[in-house]
Amino acid sequence: MRRDIPQDTVRRNEQVRAREVRVIGADGEQLGILSRNDAIAHAKELGLDLVEVAATADPPVCRVMDYGRFKYEQQKKKAEAKKNQTVIQIKEIKVRPKTDDHDYDTKVRHIRRFLDEGDRCKVTVFFRGREIVHKDRGQSILDRIVEDTKDIAKVDQEARAEGRTLFMMLAPLPKK
Incomplete structure (x- = not known):
């Protein structure tokens, strides 16, 4: 599951602007092209968020995922990368x-x-x-x-x- 999206530019749920979006399910399967409202409703049914992962695609690609957990994992990855870097003086x-x-x-x-x-x-x-x-x-x-x-x-x-x-x-x- 790809999670290398910069978190400061990510749109989720009602912030997604496109009328139709290509939806990827929580376990990575393609759900096809749905209207934005149907995709949001599907994500809410599962207790998850609809997160836009490729805004420039036509139609934009959105993934159903837990946005809070996604942000937490990104933060952990950033901290791990910072810990492993060496500063040469x-x-x-x-x-x-x-x-x-x-x-x-x-x-x-x-x-x-x-x-x-x-x-x-x-x-x-x-x-x-x-x-x-x-x-x-x-x-x-x-x-x-x-x-x-x-x-x-x-x-x-x-x-x-x-x-x-x-x-x-x-x-x-x-x-x-």
Whole structure:
């Protein structure tokens, strides 16, 4: 039974505008083309609602169903989909061309932790003053980071210079 109708645009019972509608019964069988009033009367007989499922068809298609239960199931599906979605964040690590080895190792550990958690990581090299002349040092730091994280990350966006910064994006490798 298809129930993928957006609930904010659904017409039911007396809101259905067409004179004649194609009716689908509560258990999915075709009841044929009936007048709107006959279809509503049939739905009321069963204690259910007449819900318009395809308004653009000629004649419009309506289904006999429990509208309250339908709305409840839609709400549950939406909550389940929201619960199952994962939000990927972008974490940023900032380094300088003169970053020492111990500080570099700490930054790489942070990058590895972010990637293990499934987040993407933006690595930024900041240049201050005349350091901008030695962009090759910044590039070598980024290359070293790529080398140190190649077992768990891939380069999502190659190193790019923008003003006084040089940055690249790392993304976690797909889990096996």
